[in-house]
Amino acid sequence: MQLGxxxxxxxxxxxxxxxxxVPLLWVQPLSKLNEPVGEPFVCADGTRMAGPGxxxxxxxxxxxxxxxxxxxxxVDHAVVGLVDDTHIHQEDGT
Amino acid sequence: MxxxxxxxxxxxxxxxxxxxxxxxxxxxxxxxxxxxTGSYLIAVDAAQAGPGETVLVLDEGNGARQVLGREGLPIRxxxxxxxxxxxxxx
Numbered sequence: 001m002q003l004g005x006x007x008x009x010x011x012x013x014x015x016x017x018x019x020x021x022v023p024l025l026w027v028q029p030l031s032k033l034n035e036p037v038g039e040p041f042v043c044a045d046g047t048r049m050a051g052p053g054x055x056x057x058x059x060x061x062x063x064x065x066x067x068x069x070x071x072x073x074x075v076d077h078a079v080v081g082l083v084d085d086t087h088i089h090q091e092d093g094t
Numbered sequence: 095m096x097x098x099x100x101x102x103x104x105x106x107x108x109x110x111x112x113x114x115x116x117x118x119x120x121x122x123x124x125x126x127x128x129x130x131t132g133s134y135l136i137a138v139d140a141a142q143a144g145p146g147e148t149v150l151v152l153d154e155g156n157g158a159r160q161v162l163g164r165e166g167l168p169i170r171x172x173x174x175x176x177x178x179x180x181x182x183x184x
Contacts, residue, residue, distance in 0.1 A: 001118075001136040001171060003104075032102065032120050032134045046168075049108050057106055057118070057136055059168055063155050067110050067168040080168055081109030088102035088120060089145045 001059045001080060003030040006050050010042055018073040023048055025079065027058055032088055044068055045079045055083040096135075096151040097124040097177065100143050104136055112167040119143060119173055121151055126182055137171035138162065150175035 008026035012019075023045040031037045034055065043058050046067035050056050056079045058064075064078035065071050102120035106113070117139040123131045128148070135153065140161050143149045151173055152158055158172040159165060 001169075002134070003136070032122075046110055047108055057104060057109075059170060061155070061170065063168045063170045066112075066155075066166055071166065078168065081106030081113055083104060083106050085105045086102060086120065087105075089100075 001057050003032065003034065003083065003086065004028060004043070004056050004058045005030055005034070005036075006052050006054050006056060007040060008052060016074055018070045019044075019075075022046075022068060022073075025050060027056065027077070027079070029058075030055070032086070034086070041077050043077045043079050044073075044075045047079055047082065050079050050082055055086070057081045057083060095174070096153050097126065097128075097180065098122060098135070098137075098149050098151045099124055099130070100145050100147050100149055100173070101134070102145070110168055112164070112169065116162070116169070121149060121171075121173065124148070126180065128180065135171050137173045138169050139173045141173050141175055143173050143176055148177040148180075149173045150177055
């Protein structure tokens with residue numbers, strides 16, 4: 001699991017069974033200090049609550065499909081939660 | 095498993111219900127000699143690890159669900175131990 005920022009949404013008219021109504025979001029992966037790192041990808045949003053600009057936690061591989069119900073769906077990235085706060089300890093322990 | 099150092103925490107109130115009650119730690123990945131590799135991951139705490147501690151992180155879904163004792167959790171990374179010492183062969 002890592003941090004990401006929702007940078008957009010995607011509407012898919014024809015989709016595989018089980019994926020109907022699942023929101024699809026463009027997510028830009030972030031470093032632990034919320035800096036963009038790497039290429040954006042599309043996440044399924046099981047919480048159905050994430051909006052553009054929000055910082056989220058996302059997970060990849062099979063765990064991504066487990067955030068959805070039914071969970072046997074072709075999903076490789078998914079939003080797990082909406083981040084309220086990320087507290088990173090500085091090297092000097094604050 | 096991965097060697098890591100706890101460098102922070104993440105709080106999410108709106109989340110998948112499987113995450114409720116789990117404390118999430120931001121863990122820097124470490125090379126065997128203890129130097130940070132530059133990448134990080136967010137892991138569920140199953141060992142009461144504190145900030146700055148060197149930890150062992152299980153990064154595989156099936157094992158994570160066994161450690162947390164619940165099926166269907168969308169969790170892949172779990173802190174399963176606190177490392178006291180790493181000895182490397184010369």
